[in-house]
Amino acid sequence: MILKTRTWMLAFLTVLLLSVTASWMLLTEKTTDTVANLYLDGVCIESIDLSTVSAAYSFSVEGVYGRNLITVDPGRICVSDADCPDKSCVHQGWIGNGVTPIVCLPNKLVIQIEETAEQSLDIDSVTK
Numbered sequence: 262m263i264l265k266t267r268t269w270m271l272a273f274l275t276v277l278l279l280s281v282t283a284s285w286m287l288l289t290e291k292t293t294d295t296v297a298n299l300y301l302d303g304v305c306i307e308s309i310d311l312s313t314v315s316a317a318y319s320f321s322v323e324g325v326y327g328r329n330l331i332t333v334d335p336g337r338i339c340v341s342d343a344d345c346p347d348k349s350c351v352h353q354g355w356i357g358n359g360v361t362p363i364v365c366l367p368n369k370l371v372i373q374i375e376e377t378a379e380q381s382l383d384i385d386s387v388t389k
Contacts, residue, residue, distance in 0.1 A: 296308050329343045
């Protein structure tokens with residue numbers, strides 16, 4: 262009976278240790294070369310390599326509904342002001358990874374963080 266309990270405890274601790282190690286490796290892995298691509302009405306109008314930005318700067322993008330003020334910091338980007346009525350793109354805040362893009366539907370603006378070409382060599386599929 263004691264042998265079974267020790268075996269199960271050892272198996273549980275091994276799985277727990279592997280899970281913690283895998284989680285730590287996934288969460289601490291940082292992509293150093295990320296590019297912020299700005300799409301206006303589906304067309305890429307600007308690509309900014311966030312890993313090379315050394316000082317903060319801002320610029321404007323004219324959309325269908327009005328103007329979006331884009332602010333770039335080292336490693337992150339945001340829409341700091343917009344002419345759209347709900348300003349959900351402004352309220353989204355800073356992004357620095359490819360998890361969630363910034364979208365301004367009235368101005369048809371999308372800011373998506375993507376990996377550079379050297380990092381995305383393992384292509385799953387290509388569609389048209």
